[in-house]
Amino acid sequence: MNNVDILMGANLSKKYGSLEVVKDVSLSVKEGEFVSLVGKSGCGKTTLLSLLSGLEKPTKGQVTLNGKEIIGASEEELALFRRTHVGFIFQSFNLIPTLSAWENVALPLFPIKMASDQRHKRAIELLEQMEMGHRIEHLPAALSGGEKQRVAIARALANHPKIVFADEPTGNLDSATGDAIMVILSELHRKQGMTMLMVTHEPELAKTADRVIRMQDGEVLA
Amino acid sequence: MNLHYVVKELYYQRRRTIISVVGLSIGIALFLILNALSLAYREAARAPLKEIGADITVQRPGNVPQELTGAVFPCSAVTIRQEEITKIEKIPGIVGIGKAVLVWVFDPHRAWIVLGIERENPIGPAILRAFVTEGRFLEDGKSEALIEAGYAQQFGIKVGSNISVAGRSFPVVGLVDASRAPKIAVANLYLPLKDAQIIAISSKPLQSVSPFAPGDVNLLFIKADQQQITAAAAAMKSILGEKVAIATPESFLKLLGSLFALSDKFTLAASLIAMLIAILIAFKTMAGNISERAREIGVMKAVGWTQHNVTMQLLTESVIQCFAAGILGILIAVIVAFGLSFMTVNIPIPWEMSPNPHFLPGGGEQLYKTLQLPVHIPVTLAAFSLLLSVLIGGLTGALLGRHISKIKPSEVLRHE
Numbered sequence A: 001m002n003n004v005d006i007l008m009g010a011n012l013s014k015k016y017g018s019l020e021v022v023k024d025v026s027l028s029v030k031e032g033e034f035v036s037l038v039g040k041s042g043c044g045k046t047t048l049l050s051l052l053s054g055l056e057k058p059t060k061g062q063v064t065l066n067g068k069e070i071i072g073a074s075e076e077e078l079a080l081f082r083r084t085h086v087g088f089i090f091q092s093f094n095l096i097p098t099l100s101a102w103e104n105v106a107l108p109l110f111p112i113k114m115a116s117d118q119r120h121k122r123a124i125e126l127l128e129q130m131e132m133g134h135r136i137e138h139l140p141a142a143l144s145g146g147e148k149q150r151v152a153i154a155r156a157l158a159n160h161p162k163i164v165f166a167d168e169p170t171g172n173l174d175s176a177t178g179d180a181i182m183v184i185l186s187e188l189h190r191k192q193g194m195t196m197l198m199v200t201h202e203p204e205l206a207k208t209a210d211r212v213i214r215m216q217d218g219e220v221l222a
Numbered sequence B: 001m002n003l004h005y006v007v008k009e010l011y012y013q014r015r016r017t018i019i020s021v022v023g024l025s026i027g028i029a030l031f032l033i034l035n036a037l038s039l040a041y042r043e044a045a046r047a048p049l050k051e052i053g054a055d056i057t058v059q060r061p062g063n064v065p066q067e068l069t070g071a072v073f074p075c076s077a078v079t080i081r082q083e084e085i086t087k088i089e090k091i092p093g094i095v096g097i098g099k100a101v102l103v104w105v106f107d108p109h110r111a112w113i114v115l116g117i118e119r120e121n122p123i124g125p126a127i128l129r130a131f132v133t134e135g136r137f138l139e140d141g142k143s144e145a146l147i148e149a150g151y152a153q154q155f156g157i158k159v160g161s162n163i164s165v166a167g168r169s170f171p172v173v174g175l176v177d178a179s180r181a182p183k184i185a186v187a188n189l190y191l192p193l194k195d196a197q198i199i200a201i202s203s204k205p206l207q208s209v210s211p212f213a214p215g216d217v218n219l220l221f222i223k224a225d226q227q228q229i230t231a232a233a234a235a236m237k238s239i240l241g242e243k244v245a246i247a248t249p250e251s252f253l254k255l256l257g258s259l260f261a262l263s264d265k266f267t268l269a270a271s272l273i274a275m276l277i278a279i280l281i282a283f284k285t286m287a288g289n290i291s292e293r294a295r296e297i298g299v300m301k302a303v304g305w306t307q308h309n310v311t312m313q314l315l316t317e318s319v320i321q322c323f324a325a326g327i328l329g330i331l332i333a334v335i336v337a338f339g340l341s342f343m344t345v346n347i348p349i350p351w352e353m354s355p356n357p358h359f360l361p362g363g364g365e366q367l368y369k370t371l372q373l374p375v376h377i378p379v380t381l382a383a384f385s386l387l388l389s390v391l392i393g394g395l396t397g398a399l400l401g402r403h404i405s406k407i408k409p410s411e412v413l414r415h416e
Helices: A045-053 A075-085 A101-109 A116-129 A145-157 A175-192 B003-012 B014-050 B082-089 B125-131 B149-155 B193-201 B204-209 B226-240 B249-256 B264-292 B294-302 B307-340 B379-405 B409-413
Strands: A005-016 A019-030 A034-038 A060-065 A086-089 A163-167 A195-200 A211-216 B056-059 B070-072 B094-106 B111-117 B132-135 B145-148 B162-165 B168-176 B189-192 B219-224 B245-247 B344-349 B367-372
Touching: A005 A045, A005 A195, A019 A045, A019 A060, A019 A195, A034 A045, A034 A175, A045 A060, A045 A163, A045 A195, A075 A086, A075 B307, A086 A145, A101 A116, A101 A145, A101 B003, A116 A145, A145 A163, A145 A175, A175 A195, B003 B014, B003 B307, B014 B249, B014 B264, B014 B307, B014 B344, B014 B367, B014 B379, B056 B226, B070 B204, B082 B094, B082 B219, B082 B226, B094 B125, B094 B193, B111 B125, B111 B193, B125 B132, B145 B149, B145 B162, B149 B168, B162 B189, B168 B193, B189 B193, B219 B226, B226 B245, B226 B249, B245 B249, B249 B344, B264 B294, B264 B307, B264 B379, B294 B307, B294 B379, B294 B409, B307 B379
Parallel strands: A034 A195, A034 A211, A086 A163, A163 A195, B111 B189, B145 B168
Antiparallel strands: A005 A019, A005 A060, B056 B219, B056 B245, B070 B094, B094 B111, B094 B219, B132 B168, B145 B189, B162 B168, B344 B367
């Protein structure tokens, strides 16, 4: 971890109608840091993650990701920015049911001009790293929950992201499988220096991170 | 756009793919078949004239002969004067003219239907050359006769014998099988045009009803530019009078009476309706498929697919489906057209185009030209329908793709 802020959110607010889900939140994440955002369900942590990752625009506030102010960017610019800088891991994996494991991993690479064998090679490499080398041709329906999440983690890494956003990565898994996934995420951070911002409602899992940010009713607690 | 992903998606969603491909292909096939049937009826309607080498026949109706003795004109075909023919030759779109004289000759012991023909003119009855079953065809400059084979058999006339018609004698040089010959301008005695004109000129009963001079005729067979047939027919009416009987492929089409034959508008409307229904089926199936994939599209956008990338992906899926539907539609249409080509069609020949005296055996019978309906799918029509299906695919994919690709990933991924 170094001292450079790779992600900064300043005075972020998000309103849906009259309901303010995120209230004047400011936070930063340093390059190579593993930060967990913890709080009860409905406290606004997933919305905050969406704001910080450029999936959603705040009602108020600024977000700087890898030195780029992303709030004023168009949808197309944001998509291109996510393609090159950001990886996502979702609670319910969100794998494409029609694509095999390796094709799901290669999904972020499909719009990029590159040789198909290079794309295939990168996907296989990542799946092997996730100990999924024996399941590369399987469709998601033929994979267990833990295997699906491993594929999803591999997909998040496909484009060499600067930061990975993980939204309740163990939320749909039993505790043993969840622990195994947490080990993978920790190792990614520890061995590869991957910057990670993880949302969880489980305080025990949050402790795996370098730093824990607590949220309650849309606000970050001191 | 990733073709590999497109193919996998279409294969995985094969039930939907099959429904939209089959739905659209049926529409394409109906579009092709309806148009092919319409073209086939048009082609069939051209057959009676085509087989006599013409596109138009012209006759002028006149008065009924006062008495049936000697040579007379049927009331359906009286004199067309030489100067009128000269004017017709100058009408734009007229390629060539064949002339003939049709005369009924009532001799004391026999009635003849005599057709005087131009021996060398490919437009008109000289086409009978191909139907000589015995003897030979007429030779240049000789006053000789051909007899219809059935008539010759009925009256024991043989090749080499002489016949007497309207006081003139002709050697019989050949027999013609009229059952295989064109149905228009059928006669039982064929003479050189000049001899038939002499018979007409020297007949007092004929002259009293319809004055006839050297060079005049009473039947015209006209070859015309296909695009100018209607205009040429109208111009002829202005020369020969409104009562003139002009037969064109269009008039035979009306005699056929089929819906396909009667109206281009019907064919166009029916094929457009078929196509529209097919497009709606395909559109609804594709729209259902795409709306079910909102979450998938949200994921694609979250991992960096732009709106353009998503639209192109969905557009390619749609174009491939519609292209496959186009190919399948053409195949179905070709198979159905093959089946329909065994269907026969009877084209009624109006009595006045082949007039036999009613009191002779078979004189009042309706003549038909029977042929197999020439149904086939023209290559240009098939290519057009394939292009149309690709366009439908492009349009459907672009519309649906543009709509769904505007989805914000956070909207579909928020509710986990």
